[in-house]
Amino acid sequence: DQQVKQNSPSLSVQEGRISILNCDYTNSMFDYFLWYKKYPAEGPTFLISISSIKDKNEDGRFTVFLNKSAKHLSLHIVPSQPGDSAVYFCAAIKTGANSKLTFGKGITLSVRP
Amino acid sequence: EAGVAQSPRYKIIEKRQSVAFWCNPISGHATLYWYQQILGQGPKLLIQFQNNGVVDDSQLPKDRFSAERLKGVDSTLKIQPAKLEDSAVYLCASSPGTGALSRYGYTFGSGTRLTVV
Numbered sequence: 001d002q003q004v005k006q007n008s009p010s011l012s013v014q015e016g017r018i019s020i021l022n023c024d025y026t027n028s029m030f031d032y033f034l035w036y037k038k039y040p041a042e043g044p045t046f047l048i049s050i051s052s053i054k055d056k057n058e059d060g061r062f063t064v065f066l067n068k069s070a071k072h073l074s075l076h077i078v079p080s081q082p083g084d085s086a087v088y089f090c091a092a093i094k095t096g097a098n099s100k101l102t103f104g105k106g107i108t109l110s111v112r113p
Numbered sequence: 114e115a116g117v118a119q120s121p122r123y124k125i126i127e128k129r130q131s132v133a134f135w136c137n138p139i140s141g142h143a144t145l146y147w148y149q150q151i152l153g154q155g156p157k158l159l160i161q162f163q164n165n166g167v168v169d170d171s172q173l174p175k176d177r178f179s180a181e182r183l184k185g186v187d188s189t190l191k192i193q194p195a196k197l198e199d200s201a202v203y204l205c206a207s208s209p210g211t212g213a214l215s216r217y218g219y220t221f222g223s224g225t226r227l228t229v230v
Contacts, residue, residue: 004155034218043117043204043221044156089155091218098168100146101219103155 003027005091006104015113019077023090023104026071030092034101035064035075038087047088048075080111115139117222119205123229131193134225138186138207145182146219147190148204156204162188195229202226 005024013019025033031052036044050057050064050073057064063076077084090104118137126132128194138145144163148156159178161169164185173180182188192199206219 006155008179009153036218036221041122043119043206043222043223045221046218049218091155098161098163100158100161100169103157105153105155 002104003030003078004090004102004104006090006107008104008107010108010110012110012112013080015082015111016079019075019080019084019111021077021088021090021107021109021111023073023075024071025073025092027092027094027102029094030102031062031095032093033066033073033085034091034093035062036089036091036103038089041085044089077109080109081110082113085109085111117205117207117220119203119222119225121225122223123226123228126195127228128197129194131191132195132227133189133191134203134227136188136190136205136207136222138188138205139220141209142220143210144208145187145188146206146208147180147188148200148206148221150204150224152201159190168215190201192194195227197229200227200229 003026034049035047037047038044048059048062050066066073087106087108089106092102093101120135127176146161150156157202159173160180165182180190202224204224206221208219
Protein backbone atom coordinates (compact mmCIF):
# COMPACT_ATOMS: atom_id res chain seq x y z
CA ASP A 1 0.00 0.00 0.00
CA GLN A 2 1.79 3.07 -1.29
CA GLN A 3 0.66 6.01 0.81
CA VAL A 4 2.90 8.57 -0.93
CA LYS A 5 2.99 8.50 -4.70
CA GLN A 6 5.27 10.17 -7.19
CA ASN A 7 3.91 8.94 -10.48
CA SER A 8 6.40 10.57 -12.81
CA PRO A 9 9.81 8.93 -12.64
CA SER A 10 11.67 11.71 -14.38
CA LEU A 11 11.50 15.34 -15.49
CA SER A 12 13.75 17.32 -17.80
CA VAL A 13 13.68 21.12 -17.94
CA GLN A 14 15.76 23.89 -19.44
CA GLU A 15 17.97 25.97 -17.19
CA GLY A 16 16.15 29.11 -16.04
CA ARG A 17 12.70 27.61 -16.48
CA ILE A 18 10.35 26.35 -13.81
CA SER A 19 10.49 22.77 -12.53
CA ILE A 20 7.26 21.37 -11.08
CA LEU A 21 7.48 18.10 -9.18
CA ASN A 22 4.23 16.46 -8.12
CA CYS A 23 3.28 14.20 -5.25
CA ASP A 24 0.03 12.58 -4.14
CA TYR A 25 -0.85 10.94 -0.85
CA THR A 26 -3.65 8.76 0.41
CA ASN A 27 -3.43 8.98 4.21
CA SER A 28 -5.45 11.96 5.45
CA MET A 29 -3.78 11.64 8.87
CA PHE A 30 -0.47 13.02 7.55
CA ASP A 31 0.11 16.47 9.02
CA TYR A 32 3.51 17.38 7.60
CA PHE A 33 5.00 16.96 4.17
CA LEU A 34 8.66 17.21 3.28
CA TRP A 35 10.81 17.24 0.19
CA TYR A 36 14.25 15.68 0.15
CA LYS A 37 16.93 16.00 -2.49
CA LYS A 38 19.42 13.23 -3.21
CA TYR A 39 22.61 13.31 -5.23
CA PRO A 40 24.29 10.05 -6.30
CA ALA A 41 26.36 8.39 -3.56
CA GLU A 42 24.96 10.76 -0.94
CA GLY A 43 22.15 10.51 1.56
CA PRO A 44 18.92 12.49 1.11
CA THR A 45 19.08 16.07 2.36
CA PHE A 46 16.11 18.00 3.66
CA LEU A 47 14.90 20.70 1.30
CA ILE A 48 11.61 22.17 2.44
CA SER A 49 8.50 21.20 4.38
CA ILE A 50 4.92 22.28 4.80
CA SER A 51 2.37 21.82 7.52
CA SER A 52 -1.06 20.51 6.61
CA ILE A 53 -2.59 23.70 7.96
CA LYS A 54 -0.85 25.76 5.28
CA ASP A 55 -1.19 25.78 1.52
CA LYS A 56 2.15 27.31 0.61
CA ASN A 57 5.68 27.54 1.94
CA GLU A 58 8.50 29.34 0.21
CA ASP A 59 12.26 29.23 0.70
CA GLY A 60 14.30 31.06 -1.91
CA ARG A 61 13.88 29.38 -5.28
CA PHE A 62 11.82 26.56 -3.76
CA THR A 63 8.08 26.71 -3.09
CA VAL A 64 5.86 23.88 -1.96
CA PHE A 65 2.12 24.01 -2.53
CA LEU A 66 -0.36 21.82 -0.70
CA ASN A 67 -3.90 21.04 -1.88
CA LYS A 68 -5.30 19.14 1.05
CA SER A 69 -8.70 18.44 -0.52
CA ALA A 70 -6.99 16.80 -3.49
CA LYS A 71 -4.31 15.17 -1.31
CA HIS A 72 -1.73 16.65 -3.63
CA LEU A 73 1.42 18.67 -3.21
CA SER A 74 3.93 20.09 -5.61
CA LEU A 75 7.43 21.49 -5.44
CA HIS A 76 8.24 24.44 -7.69
CA ILE A 77 11.82 25.38 -8.44
CA VAL A 78 12.26 28.78 -10.08
CA PRO A 79 14.57 29.36 -11.80
CA SER A 80 15.94 25.87 -12.31
CA GLN A 81 19.72 25.47 -12.28
CA PRO A 82 21.93 22.58 -13.48
CA GLY A 83 22.95 21.99 -9.86
CA ASP A 84 19.33 21.13 -9.10
CA SER A 85 19.70 17.93 -11.10
CA ALA A 86 19.08 15.18 -8.54
CA VAL A 87 16.45 12.75 -7.29
CA TYR A 88 13.68 14.44 -5.32
CA PHE A 89 11.69 12.49 -2.74
CA CYS A 90 8.34 13.52 -1.38
CA ALA A 91 7.75 12.36 2.19
CA ALA A 92 4.90 12.60 4.67
CA ILE A 93 4.46 12.11 8.38
CA LYS A 94 1.82 12.01 11.04
CA THR A 95 3.60 13.70 13.94
CA GLY A 96 3.31 12.35 17.43
CA ALA A 97 4.79 9.54 19.45
CA ASN A 98 6.92 7.17 17.37
CA SER A 99 6.21 9.07 14.18
CA LYS A 100 8.10 8.17 11.03
CA LEU A 101 8.49 9.45 7.50
CA THR A 102 6.88 7.66 4.57
CA PHE A 103 8.60 8.29 1.24
CA GLY A 104 7.51 8.28 -2.38
CA LYS A 105 9.57 6.57 -5.06
CA GLY A 106 11.31 9.76 -6.10
CA ILE A 107 11.59 11.71 -9.31
CA THR A 108 14.81 12.32 -11.22
CA LEU A 109 15.12 15.95 -12.26
CA SER A 110 17.51 16.87 -15.04
CA VAL A 111 18.15 20.55 -15.70
CA ARG A 112 19.68 21.13 -19.13
CA PRO A 113 22.18 24.00 -19.50
CA GLU B 114 27.69 19.97 13.81
CA ALA B 115 29.00 16.65 12.56
CA GLY B 116 26.59 14.70 10.39
CA VAL B 117 25.40 11.12 10.58
CA ALA B 118 28.35 8.80 9.98
CA GLN B 119 27.94 5.44 8.28
CA SER B 120 30.38 2.72 7.36
CA PRO B 121 31.31 1.03 5.19
CA ARG B 122 30.34 3.04 2.11
CA TYR B 123 30.26 0.01 -0.15
CA LYS B 124 30.07 -3.73 0.42
CA ILE B 125 29.93 -6.66 -1.98
CA ILE B 126 29.15 -10.09 -0.59
CA GLU B 127 27.98 -13.43 -1.86
CA LYS B 128 24.50 -14.65 -1.05
CA ARG B 129 24.20 -16.51 2.22
CA GLN B 130 27.09 -14.53 3.70
CA SER B 131 26.59 -12.12 6.58
CA VAL B 132 27.23 -8.38 6.68
CA ALA B 133 27.03 -5.59 9.24
CA PHE B 134 26.59 -1.86 8.88
CA TRP B 135 27.45 0.78 11.44
CA CYS B 136 25.87 4.15 12.15
CA ASN B 137 26.85 7.00 14.45
CA PRO B 138 24.05 9.56 14.69
CA ILE B 139 24.31 13.25 15.42
CA SER B 140 25.26 13.81 19.02
CA GLY B 141 22.23 14.20 21.24
CA HIS B 142 19.75 12.85 18.71
CA ALA B 143 17.42 10.51 20.55
CA THR B 144 15.80 8.87 17.55
CA LEU B 145 17.65 6.71 15.04
CA TYR B 146 16.24 5.10 11.90
CA TRP B 147 17.46 2.51 9.44
CA TYR B 148 16.00 2.73 5.95
CA GLN B 149 16.44 0.43 2.98
CA GLN B 150 16.42 2.00 -0.46
CA ILE B 151 16.19 -0.36 -3.39
CA LEU B 152 17.10 1.11 -6.77
CA GLY B 153 14.14 2.96 -8.27
CA GLN B 154 12.20 3.03 -5.03
CA GLY B 155 11.92 5.39 -2.10
CA PRO B 156 13.50 4.68 1.28
CA LYS B 157 11.58 2.15 3.33
CA LEU B 158 11.81 2.16 7.11
CA LEU B 159 13.31 -1.00 8.58
CA ILE B 160 13.60 -0.09 12.24
CA GLN B 161 13.25 2.93 14.52
CA PHE B 162 14.98 3.40 17.87
CA GLN B 163 14.13 5.88 20.58
CA ASN B 164 17.30 6.08 22.69
CA ASN B 165 18.24 2.39 22.97
CA GLY B 166 14.72 0.99 22.71
CA VAL B 167 12.99 -0.26 19.57
CA VAL B 168 9.75 1.59 18.82
CA ASP B 169 8.99 0.17 15.37
CA ASP B 170 10.48 -2.86 13.66
CA SER B 171 7.34 -3.98 11.84
CA GLN B 172 9.06 -3.85 8.41
CA LEU B 173 12.26 -5.59 9.50
CA PRO B 174 12.64 -9.14 8.12
CA LYS B 175 13.50 -10.57 11.47
CA ASP B 176 14.45 -13.99 10.16
CA ARG B 177 17.58 -12.48 8.65
CA PHE B 178 17.90 -8.87 9.80
CA SER B 179 18.80 -7.67 13.26
CA ALA B 180 19.70 -4.29 14.71
CA GLU B 181 20.79 -2.86 17.99
CA ARG B 182 21.59 0.54 19.40
CA LEU B 183 24.16 0.32 22.11
CA LYS B 184 23.78 2.77 24.99
CA GLY B 185 21.41 4.84 22.90
CA VAL B 186 24.16 6.12 20.59
CA ASP B 187 25.75 4.01 17.82
CA SER B 188 23.76 1.41 15.98
CA THR B 189 24.53 -1.67 13.93
CA LEU B 190 22.35 -3.39 11.36
CA LYS B 191 23.16 -6.98 10.47
CA ILE B 192 21.98 -9.28 7.69
CA GLN B 193 22.53 -13.00 8.06
CA PRO B 194 22.24 -14.74 5.66
CA ALA B 195 22.03 -12.24 2.81
CA LYS B 196 19.82 -12.77 -0.24
CA LEU B 197 20.12 -11.28 -3.71
CA GLU B 198 17.08 -9.06 -3.05
CA ASP B 199 18.89 -7.41 -0.14
CA SER B 200 20.97 -5.45 -2.64
CA ALA B 201 20.16 -1.85 -1.78
CA VAL B 202 21.44 1.28 -0.11
CA TYR B 203 21.05 1.16 3.65
CA LEU B 204 20.49 4.61 5.07
CA CYS B 205 20.79 5.64 8.68
CA ALA B 206 19.06 8.78 9.88
CA SER B 207 18.64 10.56 13.18
CA SER B 208 16.45 13.28 14.63
CA PRO B 209 16.31 15.12 17.93
CA GLY B 210 12.84 13.82 18.59
CA THR B 211 9.28 14.17 17.46
CA GLY B 212 8.97 17.87 18.22
CA ALA B 213 11.82 18.93 15.92
CA LEU B 214 11.17 16.36 13.23
CA SER B 215 8.45 18.07 11.30
CA ARG B 216 10.36 21.32 10.80
CA TYR B 217 13.82 20.07 9.91
CA GLY B 218 13.23 16.51 8.87
CA TYR B 219 15.67 13.74 9.56
CA THR B 220 19.39 14.01 8.94
CA PHE B 221 20.61 11.15 6.79
CA GLY B 222 24.01 9.59 6.48
CA SER B 223 25.56 8.88 3.08
CA GLY B 224 24.43 5.28 3.23
CA THR B 225 26.02 1.90 2.61
CA ARG B 226 25.57 0.43 -0.85
CA LEU B 227 25.25 -3.34 -0.53
CA THR B 228 25.57 -5.63 -3.52
CA VAL B 229 24.75 -9.30 -3.02
CA VAL B 230 26.03 -11.56 -5.80
